[in-house]
Amino acid sequence: MIQFQNIHKTYLVKGQAITALHPCQLSIPRGQIYGLIGHSGAGKSTLLRLINRLETPSGGQLWVDGVDVTQLDAAGLRQFRQGVGMIFQHFNLLSSQTVADNIAMPLRLAGQHSAKEIEAKVAQLLRRVGLEDHAKKYPAQLSGGQKQRVGIARALSTDPKILLCDEATSALDPETTQQVLDLLLEINQELKLTLVLITHEMEVVRKVADRVAVMDKGHIVEEGPVAQVFLHP
Ligand code: ADP
Ligand code: ADP
Secondary structure, eight states: OEEEEEEEEEEEETTEEEEEEEEEEEEEOTTOEEEEEOOTTSSHHHHHHHHTTSSOOSEEEEEETTEEGGGOOHHHHHHHHHTEEEEETTOOOOTTSOHHHHHHHHHHHHTOSOHHHHHHHHHHHHHHTTOGGGTTOOGGGSOHHHHHHHHHHHHHTTOOSEEEEESTTTTSOHHHHHHHHHHHHHHHHHSOOEEEEEESOHHHHHHHOSEEEEEETTEEEEEEEHHHHTTOO
16 A cells, blocks of 8 residues: 555765665555664664655655555645544644644635534544543643644544654653554454554564564664564564
């Protein structure tokens, strides 16, 4: 479903080229939970951000559901991005906005829905992530786990087919991490979403991922079903 063909990414920093991702081949099957693991600086964020084009590739093709998204024009890209949700290590919530308004943000920006439709969608998402009693609160009034639930609800608001998770549990304690991972598993199974998740914790991959790619210095050094890859560390 998501296919990298010779995709690579080089950043220019003060005239110096830094290759964050060397040309790589990668297929992420539809409906799976796909883990990207590796040390800091391995290229995980770059690879993830190429999927929703927060980063522009330096070359290669990226196919999502049969469309080469490197060829999309601005309007096509806007449309494509509605199908790709993202959650972050530090949640990236707007502190001046309520939980409900944070969740509604992507739908309001899309400009294709009435206020009534948005209200109904937000109520449904609040129930899905177990925050129905917190709609009117502000992010500062929530625990870390609750903030990430808001992040997840916001990411799901446009009914994406893909959910990108950038160290989504790295700022959370072990118990809260488990709860958030359980919620992600539920979303994967019930909504049939494809999840791509970055982590530096092998435990996280072990718990939830179907397949994993191990990254090092901008290369994918191992790839396969989790049980197989972790048998040969
Ligand atoms: P990871 O997510 O595995 O920590 P990154 O993809 O963030 O790895 O980074 C890979 C390499 O690319 C690192 O050397 C990093 O410093 C560099 N890099 C990442 N983003 C940028 C950027 N916007 N500009 C310049 N260099 C970057
Ligand atoms: P994280 O690893 O938590 O994703 P980073 O601190 O690596 O975040 O990167 C934060 C932002 O800075 C990202 O947008 C990334 O692309 C950019 N970045 C990372 N490394 C560099 C770098 N060497 N030069 C410029 N920008 C960078």
